[in-house]
Amino acid sequence: MMLEVRDLQISYRDQVVASVPTLDLEPGQVLGIAGESGSGKSQTALALMGLTRYANGVVTGSMVLDGRELLTLSPRQWRLVRGRDIAMILQSPRAALNPTMKLGALFSRTLRLHGMTKDQRGPRMVQALAEVVLDAEILDRYPHEISGGQAQRFAIALVAALRVKVLIADEPTSALDVTVQAEVIDVLRNLRDRHGTAIIFISHDLSVIGELADAVMVMRDGAVVEQGSAESVFNQPTQEYTRMLLAAIPVIGGRSR
Amino acid sequence: MSDLLTVRGLRLGFGKTEVVHGVDLQVLEGPYGLGVIGESGSGKTTIGRAVLRLHPALAGSITYRGRDVLTMTRVELSAYRREVQLVFQDGDGALDPRMSVQSAIAEPLAIHQTVARGGRRDRVAALLAEVGLGSDLLARYPHELSGGERQRVVIARALALEPKLLVLDEPTSALDVTVQERVLQLIERLREHRSLGYILISHNLAVIDRLSESCVVLYQGAVVERGRTRDLLTTPLHPYTRALRAAVPELGVRRPPSTRMLTVGPPQTSSVLQPAGQGCSYADRCPLAVEVCRSQTPVLREVAGREIACHRAEDSLSL
């Protein structure tokens, strides 16, 4: 098992906002975390990135990545994990890019931070952009000059260039139009197939998760309600709440006028 | 059946840029739902606002039960707005943060004096009950309500004047799925009980499918396809509608990317939408585009029992 999480508990000011008893991830696997607002899914993502401290939260339990315990790492050691082993893409792709920086500058700085020489960086950037079907010309743009879908694909290119083991995608398509959402999902699937990146895909929308996930975890009010393979959760849900979530998804042709 | 609302050749703009280029819509007497499908930038919200004269029209006509809406005087407009109401997307902050639920729902009653002061409290409670909320919420303020509760309050307020026509602008897109389901059920129930006609604006095809008889698909401010909702969504013809339909994730159906009509398109070089000029506005993204698509703007024409603005509609039919 590449990533093993046990008894993870996230709290703010002594109030537990999310607890995850077990979460396992293998290379190339896509785990979908589904839940409505307030379910604790985004808090789980923050904890997996080691970013909870910046929101003054506390994490207990254990998170082991390739045999290495992450929770006991110092902030300095965490920095070397983020961007090398684990990366994250966020819900509002354009807001997630620094408004005063050209995309190329951010890309180049990030690769430099993780030890790539100048000669390595250029080809790596172009290759990664090609993987997400973006022209290298985009490197000369500012975030406000590109569309939301392009921004999200750019963020995925960053992750692809870094060759991380785990990508955490927190509602990566919720702010996008359906057609653009489909593009982003294709690009994520491509990333997984090409580099064997494991993906934790977080969404409020079970049907989007169904497009990509091998395993599914359903959360509610900070607790895990149900988890299992995608087939079992979608086809034979054991919990009433999961059934309700599934039934609530409006389907075309479900009820006709 | 007669028309409740008819929109003809409606053009709308912001400043000098036109964003809606001659749109026709038709809502029959209720219970009847017209779906307006569109993504961001399609002009769908502006159309909804124009129907209520919250946005000025550049050209075209809006007719409500035979009366011309665009030329109404202030008094006529006030009467019109008693019969036509707007339900916003929750995120728009449709409730005044400084008003309690009671005063928010009572506001239209107070303005139009339809219910005497003494009877208002009962009327408000009855409206709340109709949307499935208890009168314990009367003293609450918007920030003390959940998203679903707020949207129900907005609906109750819109119902206070017994409207005949509702404009529902993305009524559930800000809500969690389970809450969305309950709001959809509410709309379904109200349309039958109150014989409501409504324009349902949404990007969610499944919501449109469930709540509308007929629908139009907007792309960059123009209707590209129009027809009976069931036909249009089961066998979409316009390449854009097909792309939309293919992009909708469906549970348990995991299609390989190649079955989508729109996979990852060519790298877009321009972030701004193309100006509406010569040719089909969808040509750049369309897999079926040929020479004529770039030189001539397609107009709506009847193909296989529906209207479609596409030079290659026939070819699309045989795909």
Added chain:
Amino acid sequence: MGVVVLTFLIARLIPGDPAVAYAGPRATAEQLAAVRERFGLDGSLWEQFATYLSGVAHGDLGISLHTKAPVVEDLFRVFPTTLVLVTIALLLAAIVGIPLGAMAAHSRGRLGDLVAKVISILMVSMPVFWLAILLQIIFFSRLGWVPVAGEYDTRLDATSPLYTVIGVPVVDALLTGNWVVFRSTLAHLILPVIAIAAYPIGAVAMVTRGTLLENLGEEHVRMVRALGFPERSVFARFALRPSLNPIIALLALVFAYALTNSFIVESIFNWPGLGNYAVKSIQSLDVPAILGVTLVVALIYVVLNLVVDLVQAVIDPRVR
């Protein structure tokens, strides 16, 4: 244009007869009439305004009643001194205020934040005239650490004569390499600069804290943290840069404020600048001079806004 009208109206509406002020209380009626004619005070308000307008258009602001020299010349003489004083004070405000605000944002909600905030509020609540007098008493009269009054010790003229380049001693001394006088000018600058800088320091610190915190809560900061950037560069490079524009806008606003405060500080420290000139003009009902001063201030404001727009466009591509 609006500014010109407003300044003219204010100056004309000041009660008292400027001709009397100029000619003295014992002047005869003929003398007064002569003065009025010479300064164009004899026509109607409209005529006076028209004359004045055409003068402004030609760069002629009339003749000062109290220095009896052309106002334009006076302004060129006194303005650079004030400009140097205020600019140094504002530089100090940026150098002290931005780090102070950044420190507050960094220790948000903890003791450092509270201390920084109390310091900032004390700075903006300080009556500038009182601060100037206190500084003078404590550091000059009591401790004798630094000199006051004037721009430098004029006794030095005997040993190291100062050559005029632009007419501002501190700059002249620097440009001509006159280090003795330069040291003296610096010592003379310390207290006035502190007095003027107090308010800007507090204001800059508060705005820096606010915009930094706003940016630190943005998604793009979370993103670079998630990419593994160290906190130092998250702060200095990724959060501060988008925060600079509000700070720059504030600096421009505060510049105007500091300019007015410099009037008071100048008169307390006997500094031969625009402020001193303005105060004397008001006291002697010197209409052309008052108009000139207000025009200069308004002009600075316009130029400042232009500079701010340019700088903001350089820093933030969204503004372009």
Added chain:
Amino acid sequence: MKDLLNSEMMPAPTPDLQGEPRRRRPAAWPGWRVARRFPLLNIGMVLAAVVILASLLAPWITPYPEDAGAVIHPDLVLEPPSFAHWFGTDAVGRDVFTRVLFGGRVSIAIVVGVLLISAVIGLSIGLAAGFFGGWLDAILMRVTDVFLAFPALLLAVALAAMLSASAVNAALAIAFTWWPWYARLARGQAASIRRQGYADAAIVLGAGRARLLIRHLLPNASTAVFVQMSLDAAGIILTAATLSYLGLGAQDPIPEWGLMVAQGQPLATTAWWVITFPGLAILVTAVAFNFIGDGLQNVFDPKRGRS
């Protein structure tokens, strides 16, 4: 100490066990319980209360109330602080403590007067401009721009010089320079509220302009105006004191803080107390109002925490 400003930290997401989470944001005055978590707000309110009470009660709590007027005690000239004269005596032997307390009445009267005048003028103009837009907006905003192009203090100095020097005229001069700021604030508020969904909703429900203005605009703009007024109280105190210091405000027998500093300035090297205490009074009052304004800002808009 760790929890000093904890309410400003990122709010912990509190799961709502009844299902959907309810948004928690302070829309209206959130009450004293929250106020207690803002130490500066409390210190500010206590300081302001002390200053206001002390000046209101000055005739009864000062040891020498007659010293607030034009009296001379040749035998008591420039006494240093002592038990009998806490803050010492001035150049004509008047008790500085008494005069400082009485001075508060002048300052508070000026603050209240200026705030009332400028807020009423500024709000009406600004709300009208933001609400109706169009040419009215263009004209009104050009006028306020001209005013704002001027450092307020300079304009006030010029105006005060033009009127005869008195506390009332100083207040009028300040109010005249102050209202454009309210006009701009109110215009911004009106324009932003006008874009909110609830403004459109009210129109659709049939609300006329008057109703929109009174029921929706005013209540929603009031928070920002309130915060601005408390911050401005500090600015007005400072401006008023500066005018008096320049001799353009209250005149001699009136105990005004700025004036007292000006009168004491020539003597300051030998009798530090004549300028120190009036100046401190200005500082403390300004600090109190700034604390309150800053605290209110945090209470109403914790995310932004502008200053």
